[in-house]
Amino acid sequence: MSLISAYYIGLMSGTSLDGVDGVLVEVTAPAHAGAVETTRQLAAAYLPFSSSLRDALLALQVSDTDELHREMQAANQLVLVYANCVLQLLSQSRLTPEHITAIGAHGQTIRHRPEWGYTRQLNNPALLAELTGINVIADFRSRDIAAGGQGAPLVPAYHRHVFGLLSESRVVANIGGISNISVLRADGSVMGFDTGPGNVLMDAWIMQHHGRSFDTNGDWAAQGSVIPGLLTLLNAEAFLHVPPPKSTGRDLFNLIWLRQKLSGFTDASAADVQATLCIYTASTLIEATLAYAPDVQQLYICGGGAYNSTLMRQLQLQLQLGGSSASVQNTSVLGVSPSHVEALAFAWLAQRFMQRLSGNLPDVTGASGGRVLGALYPA
Numbered sequence: 601m602s603l604i605s606a607y608y609i610g611l612m613s614g615t616s617l618d619g620v621d622g623v624l625v626e627v628t629a630p631a632h633a634g635a636v637e638t639t640r641q642l643a644a645a646y647l648p649f650s651s652s653l654r655d656a657l658l659a660l661q662v663s664d665t666d667e668l669h670r671e672m673q674a675a676n677q678l679v680l681v682y683a684n685c686v687l688q689l690l691s692q693s694r695l696t697p698e699h700i701t702a703i704g705a706h707g708q709t710i711r712h713r714p715e716w717g718y719t720r721q722l723n724n725p726a727l728l729a730e731l732t733g734i735n736v737i738a739d740f741r742s743r744d745i746a747a748g749g750q751g752a753p754l755v756p757a758y759h760r761h762v763f764g765l766l767s768e769s770r771v772v773a774n775i776g777g778i779s780n781i782s783v784l785r786a787d788g789s790v791m792g793f794d795t796g797p798g799n800v801l802m803d804a805w806i807m808q809h810h811g812r813s814f815d816t817n818g819d820w821a822a823q824g825s826v827i828p829g830l831l832t833l834l835n836a837e838a839f840l841h842v843p844p845p846k847s848t849g850r851d852l853f854n855l856i857w858l859r860q861k862l863s864g865f866t867d868a869s870a871a872d873v874q875a876t877l878c879i880y881t882a883s884t885l886i887e888a889t890l891a892y893a894p895d896v897q898q899l900y901i902c903g904g905g906a907y908n909s910t911l912m913r914q915l916q917l918q919l920q921l922g923g924s925s926a927s928v929q930n931t932s933v934l935g936v937s938p939s940h941v942e943a944l945a946f947a948w949l950a951q952r953f954m955q956r957l958s959g960n961l962p963d964v965t966g967a968s969g970g971r972v973l974g975a976l977y978p979a
């Protein structure tokens with residue numbers, strides 16, 4: 601039996617603004633029509649952003665002077681990191697640009713305003729195609745928004761593709777800067793949405809107090825105690841109570857939002873605030889999970905939040921408090937590293953584009969139908 605292989609690269613840099621995760625996959629299909637393809641990860645690379653790039657990207661999250669110029673300057677810097685990541689993936693896998701069918705490059709979200717009919721993933725795919733000599737697919741979210749959807753989350757379609765299993769009710773939660781869940785029901789149906797903050801608030805708070813970009817293992821959060829009044833106030837956030845489809849970003853959950861909420865808690869210890877943010881992150885995710893998947897049997901975590909052991913413990917605890925006996929594990933038990941899931945999703949979405957297949961799930965995003973997502977910048 602003859603086999604046909606194609607190679608794709610996925611590049612993801614999310615709201616945490618930590619860096620870019622890249623993967624290179626080989627998709628193999630028997631040459632006859634309708635045959636089942638298999639996907640194998642050949643390489644993975646992570647490149648952290650420099651603090652100057654991070655600062656430039658963070659500054660672009662809000663409107664300010666000269667932002668068009670600053671956006672494209674930051675995009676050009678971002679693409680240099682993306683191109684470097686691609687080079688590392690190629691050298692690890694001993695492949696050359698000619699082997700690669702396409703790169704799926706998510707870009708860096710600097711605005712997400714589906715209610716205004718747009719979302720903005722800063723990128724310069726033309727430069728990435730020029731630097732790498734590989735087809736680049738970019739701007740995956742806009743078409744879904746044009747079709748009336750949220751443009752996010754997009755990963756549930758990939759979660760179903762790779763983690764969907766018809767014998768148990770699973771939820772896959774991606775805890776990046778923002779958290780989103782995919783409810784993979786035993787009957788094969790899927791729904792999903794953004795549940796609220798992921799690491800973004802805990803990251804912002806430890807940066808403010810200790811100048812560190814994240815709370816390693818959640819050790820600082822573990823030293824504090826929850827502030828019940830603050831938790832109640834945070835839980836009143838309207839976004840949490842809106843039914844899906846819904847998506848959010850740094851547009852809502854950011855340090856300014858947090859400072860406003862903290863204005864009545866000036867005496868609170870910083871560690872107690874961190875502990876409260878950790879429980880808030882966990883409890884909003886679990887409440888959303890149990891509201892839409894009360895029969896969940898397994899909760900699988902991906903994204904950087906999977907490495908925060910205090911958060912992982914809180915997720916398990918909040919499930920128990922919600923009356924669920926489901927267990928919390930990270931996606932490595934399913935054979936995929938938590939750090940690679942999103943980049944794999946964008947490699948898969950690039951493949952969907954090249955095959956002109958839809959990449960969105962209208963039940964998730966609220967779009968009026970399935971759409972081919974992205975735009976091609978040829979090699």
Ligand SMILES: Nc1ncnc2c1ncn2[C@@H]1O[C@H](COP(=O)(O)OP(=O)(O)O)[C@@H](O)[C@H]1O
Nearest residue numbers: 614615616776777799814816817903904907908
């Ligand atoms: N060892 C760790 N302990 C605690 N948090 C971690 C650890 N490793 C990563 N993280 C968290 O994960 C975040 C990055 O997650 P990621 O999935 O890349 O998010 P995004 O998609 O938003 O970029 C970091 O900002 C940090 O908050």
Ligand SMILES: [Mg+2]
Nearest residue numbers: 614616618619
């Ligand atoms: Mg990241």
